[in-house]
Each structure stands twice: as structure tokens, then as C-alpha cells.
Amino acid sequence: MLAQRVGLGPFRAVSSSKMLSPTQFNVRFKMPLQHRTLASIAAAAGSTGERDSAVLHRSLKTPPMLVVSARERYLTFSDGHEILDSTCGAAVACIGSHNERVKKAMIEQIDKFSYCNSMFFGHPIGEELCAELIRGTDGAMAKAYIMCSGSEAMDSAMKMARQYFTEISPKENKRVNFIAREGSYHGTTIGGLSMSGHVARRSLFLDMLLPNIHRVSACNPYRGMTKGQTTEKYVAQLADELDRKFQEVGPDTVCAFVAEPVVGATLGCVPSVKGYFKAMKAVCDKYGALLILDEVMSGMGRTGTLHAWQQEGVVPDIQTLAKGLGGGYAPIAGMLINHRVADALKSGTGANISASAFSHGHTYQGHPVSCAAALEVQRIIKEDNLLTNVKERGELLTSLLHKHLDDHPYVGNIRGRGLFWGTKHPFPPSFGVANLVHTIGLKDQGISLYPGTGTQDGINGDHVLLAPAYTSTVEEIEKIALKTKLTIDQAFEKLQETHGRVD
Template sequence: MAAATEPPKISSSPPENPENHQSVSAVLHRTLKSAPPQVLSANGKYVSFSDGSRILDTTCGAGVACIGYNDKRVREAMINQIDKFSYCNSMFFGHPIGEQLATELIHGTDGVMSKAYIMCSGSEAMEAAMKMARQYYMEVSPPQPQRVNFIAREGSYHGTTLGSLSMSGHVARRSLFTDMLLSNIGRVSACNAYRGMVEGQTVEEYVQQLADELDRKFQQMGPDTVCAFVAEPVVGATLGCVPAVPGYFKAMGEVCRKYGALLILDEVMSGMGRCGTLHVWQQEDVQPDIQTIAKGLGGGYASIAGMLINHRIADALKGGTGTFSHGHTYQGHPIACAAALEVQRIIRTENLVTNVRKTGHQLGALLHEYLDPHPQVGNVRGKGLFWGIEFVADKATKEPFPRSANIANLIHVKGMKLGISLYPGVGTMDGILGDHILLAPAYTSTPKEIKEISLKVKEVVYKTFEELPFITTS
């Protein structure tokens, strides 16, 4: 008879101490080729790492930590909610903190929007927006069941789930999953003045060109089959803070109305004060039917995102089934709502959006002053405290660097060494080629800090290119 095999011994303590930053990790990080720096603490605008280094977080992480880290007021609001209850089954129940947050959010739109739907991520918000757009056309009288298509833009990013990735136009992020993505989404050009406008073309002519392109796409897909046109008012990580030219969204909205389609604006990264108004569309002479929000909503204190719908959409549901055919276990999470409500109250009572507008003008002016002369800086663009810098091998032709040059990441790494965070991005030109970095400082930034940030960015950019063997200066 075979001897019994002893079960493996299980250690009573974890094999690794994360603070030691050892190479073996049980976490599925973004890359398994190397271990990421380990954050030990964050306070105000600074983040400290296990190797003893510290950076001024000039990107608020991924454009998230808009009021800084470790704000005691937000922490207290979250604890107070935990002391009451930490979870609520939204299938059957509501709660006061969710009602208060929704009221705060609708008030911030000056009553243009009607209802708020709270989830955990921007990707979830876009999925909800897509389903809401479709359901709207099934709720109106008479129903329009043929409306199943969407139109989105090249170079966009709307999320990482299959539906939201289908909506996205970023080549690299879609590439592994192309055969799995939805086929009911048409694509039109981004509004990118640096890459899209031709020499001698006026802004008005460029807007008309893009409006005509959208009109043709409606005709191609079938005008009465399109649910909505989807766009980011300022394209964030994929193109590097590219704002629309004046008049663009008004023109796009007119095309949508011509064919009875909805306008969905994705303000996950650019919204909630980041660009100098609480919502970017408040600067654009346009009002969305559906809007997605996230990052600046909760400031990183909790996982939270939202979808806002206007009165047109809400009235259709109310007059129809009265129910949104969608749901998440953690939607409207009480602790997340408490965090976001306090963040939004701080932004409102401390007039931080006004500060974003003022310091944003300063940041833009300084970046132009310091970086426009550099031979490898092709374009500096942005709005509020949301700025991008695109790098080129040839300034005259706008030719990008080859991917092998790894420009954006080299600048990010140099920035970390010199004490700031610079968010890198590639595929700026066509989804594959092109490099940029973006800046998204905290809403609480002072003029002194903005000057410090601008000088540090200048130092990082100049030093990075000075150290590249294939760059020659003349």
C-alpha cells in the first residue's frame, strides 16, 4: 500500500514584503517584465516611494487626484458613512448620500442634466451610456428599433471593456482584440488642429470639413440607424490633451439633430473642473444628451464614475418603462458617494475651478514660452490644468520619431528622476507613431507651483534630448 503523501506546508506569513520592492510579485502588474515602483505614502501633491524618492505629482496620477492626497475632510466623510453603513443593494434600496451626490452633480450642470447614475469606472460609464442611448430609442413613441449604430472618432479612448473599447479609436489599444469588438461603430476624424488642419485653412473651414465628414458617415451607415455621436471634448491620454477648435461641437450637435441622433460627451478625464469649467461642454456652446464623468469626480479617494442624462432622456424613460435595463452590484456605493460628495463640495466652496482657469492660463503661457523654441517640440496644447506636449523628429514636416526611439517613456523616466510625473503616450499621429506627454496638476496648485512645474518640465525635456545619441543640435 502506497505511503500517504503529506500535504504541502503553508507558510503563515506572506513570502514577500512589498516595501522591499522585490522582483517576485503575486500582482498581475501592467508588465511582468519588471516591477513597478512601490508607493509608500502620498500627502498633498507629493508621492513617496520605497526607494526613498519623492515626486511632485504633476499629473494627479492619471488625472485623478485633483485636490491632492490625504485630505482629512474626505477621509472623515468616508469614515462617517462607514459608521452608518458601507454597502447598499441598489436593486432594492436607495440612500441619502447617493441622493445628495446626485443633487450636487445636477446642480453643477445648472439643471441642464436631469439624472445621475453612479458606477465604479469610466469604462462602466461608457457601457451604460451606450445602453442608455439604445434604450432611449426603444422608449420613445413610436420606438425606433433600427437605431443600433454609433459614430465615434479616430484617436479616441472611451474605456477598456469590450463595448467601450469598441467605441475607442486608438489603434494600439484595440489591436489584440479587434476580432472581438463590436461592428456597429463608424469612425470619423478627430478634431486635431495640429494634425488635421491644412496650411491656409481657417478654423471655420476646418469645422465645416469635419461636419461634412460626420454628415457623410450618417448617410453611409443609414441616417435613421445611428443612436449617437460620441466624443471627448478634450482628448486625453491617447492624443495628449487635444481640445476641439471653437465651433466644432456646435456643428457636430447640429448634424446629430439633423438626423435625430444623440450627442454623448465623454468627460471622464477632461471633466469635473479639469479644463476650467466644471464640465467642458459649458465652454462649447453645446449640451449633451448623455455625459460620462469619472476621475475628478472622486479625486481618487474611491473608485467612482457617473453617467448624466438630460431631461429628454429621463422623460422618455419616465414615460415608458420607467426602468433603465442595466445594473452593477457596486453602483451608487455609499462610501464612494460620500467621498465624491465631499470632493465636489471642496471644489465648489473653495472656488477651485476658478483657480484651475487662472493657473491654467499661466501654465499654458509658460509651457509655450519654455518649449515652443525646442526643435523636437511639435505642439503644445491644452485647456485649464490639462496640457499636452507632442514631440516630433522634424518640426517642419511634423514627422514623428520611430517607435524604437521610445521618446515619451524616456521623458517620463527622466521626469521621475528629476522629481515630477509626466504622463507618457504613444500613437499620437496615427495610433502607432507619435509621442506625447501630458500634465494635469492639482486644482489647488499655486502660481508659484505652476512656475516650478513649468521650469521642471523644461529641464526634463531639454536634458532628455541632450542625452539622446541620435539627436544633433545645430
């Protein structure tokens, strides 16, 4: 299944179903002395396996390819193989690699100081970054809180929502529940994973996860709308479902409804339909609950506006962001709170008065070097007018993907806002379609296609994502679109050789 996102700085997906081991590139070749140590490690890993690596890799059976350099939108591996990174890693490297301005900003901050204890001190670069983030919301949000990862941001958002209610009134102390959606992904910590609806990532830890997370259907018209149903009726159906869930859980026990404006990792770039978030917010307002929007993947320009909610006609009470914030130059994530939440924190009157403080903290909270990197990335996005580039390149990629894949027998439902994709119907998991597409793209076509599975029911259904850099050229977008088609063609030719007909 291929899913697409229009208007973003390239964000895309394609789907299939079985997982294949990544192809290893381990050709040995001579290189300058300064690179030989890394090359020998890579060769050893490729030829003798995991036992030679001290790293606990994602797989203990198949060591990964080693990246030895990156420049702009291209990655080079230890064997000299090069790819166009058409997914920005995991939708992270939004302005490409090796940007001199960002490097300079980080070095200048290191020359001043590289660490600051946030329990006692603040610093100018953090103030500048947070002010820039609030300006980017046109003042709709009030405060920013800086951490290191999207998972941390979701945990912080959950705690902030809970504390908000303890601050406004002792009567609200029983609000401990959250309502999230099926087919969602909100992080890998216990809190974030509890909030997530990602079946595979949750499965091993179900007995450890929080019991106070409840679920409603995703806004996924491809899977959820019935034949002949209008968008308005579909939105009303989902709003009614959320309302009934509030009633079932206890409307005065719910802290917040949590959702991704565009679902990324789990469903493969699924945006909401028109009017959906306005309807969901109305239900939250009816019961006094908060709206938390997770923009870790879809935010900071990826959809063509700095924040995806700026296209939805709503303002969240709490927002998480991460990937496009620092562009991969340093670990960084953030949580934004609106004025309603900030005011409650400042003048708490509840049973757990916090002395105007958020009862939370991290050692590396607001790390100065990460803040310097993120601030410069955001300045580049603004000064180089990259949001316009995102929209234009997103429209181009959308049109080219339609041109190349609309008539493809194994590609249906081209959907999204900027660049995200998924397939016509789920293939048997044994076929390993998504990972096969990823492997062929990497090895034979020199592009990155981010694989995922479980888009139909958590187990069946596959997709691959495209999330090109905001700085992508017209030529690169044309190359990505064509190579995506060639990769899919090649993958299904291989599947037919192995399995016969696959439809």
C-alpha cells in the same frame, strides 16, 4: 509632441516615441518596524523581479515602484524617493491626497453603513451627490447614475442611448449604430474599447470588438487643417464628413455620435476648435441621433469649468464622468442624462417598455462610501473656489510652458485649454521618446509626466501629459514648468548620445 490645456486645473502633455522600462528605485534602508514588511516586499520586487509578487502588474517583467505615502501633491516611494505628482496620477487626484474633510466624510458614512443593494434600496448620501451633480449643470441635465469606473460609464451610456430609442417608438428599434472618432479613448471594457479609436489598445482584441461602431476624423487642427484653411472651413469639413457617415451607415440606424470635448489619452490633450461641437450637434439633430460626450478625463473642473461642454455652447444628451469626480479617494464614475432622455425613460411607449427603469445595473452601483467621498470632493471644489484656481494656474502654466518651450527644437504645437502638450513631429517608435521623458522626469527631476504614443496615426507620434492638482500653488506650477523643460532637454541629450541627430 507637447499638447496643452488652458483654463483647466492643470492638464498637460509632451510627446516622443519609444517605450523604455521604468527606472526602478530599490535602495535598501532602515525604517520603523511598522513599515518593514512593505519595504521588504518593495526591495524584493526590485531586486528579484515579478516572481515575488502575487499581483498581476501592468508589466510582468518590470515590477512597479511602490508608493508608501502621499500628502497633498507629493508621493513617496518605498526607497524614500519623492516626486511632485504633476499628473494627479492619471488626472485623478485633483485636490491632492490626505484631505481631512474627505477622510472624515468617508468614515462617517462607514459608521452608518458601507453598502446598499441598489436593486431594492436607495440612500441619502447618493441622493445628495446626484443632486449636487445636477446643480453643477445648472439644471441642463436631469438624472445621474453612479458607478465605479469610466469604462463602466461608457458602457452604460451606450445602453442608455439604445434604450432611449426603444422607448420613444417601435419604429426606432433599428437604431443600433454609433459614430465615434479616430484617435479617441472611451474605456477598456469590450463596449468602451469598441467605441475607442486607440489603435494599440484595440489591436489584440479586434476580432472581439463590436461591429456597430463607425468612425470619422478627430477634430485635431494640428494634424487635420490644411495650410491656409480657416477654422470655419475646417469645422464645415468635419460636419460634412459626419453627415456623409450618417448617410453611409443609414441615418435612421444611428443611436449617437460620441466624442471627448478634449481628447486625453490617445492624442494628448487636444481640444476642439471653436464651433465644432455646435456643428456636430446640428448634424445629430438633423438625423434625430443623440450626442454623447465623454468627460471622464476632461470633466469635473479639469478645463476650468465644472463640465467641459459648458464652454462649447452645447448640452449633451448623455455625459460620462469619472476621474475628477471622487479625486481618487474611492472608485467612482457617473453618467448624466438630460431631460429629453429622462422623460423618454419615464414614459416609454416603445416596443421594449421598461416600466420607467434603466435596463442596467451593477453590484457596487452608487456605493455609499464612494458617494460620500465624491460629494465632499465636489463641495471642496465649490467652497474653496478651486475652479478659479484652475483657470489662474492654467494660465500661468500655459505662459511658462510657452516661455520655456516655444523655441525648443523638438517641441511644437503648444495646444489646449488648461494644461496638455505634444511634440513638433513624430519620432521613430524605436527612440521611445515619451517613455524616456517620463522616466527622466520621475527619476532625475522628481515630477510625473504621463507618456503616450500613437498621436499621429495610432502608431507613430508621442506625447506626455501634465495634469496638476486644482490646489497647486504658484511655486509648484513654476517648478513643474521648469522641470518639464529640464526633463525634455535631458531626454533629447540622451537620445543624441545614443542616436546622433534626432531631427
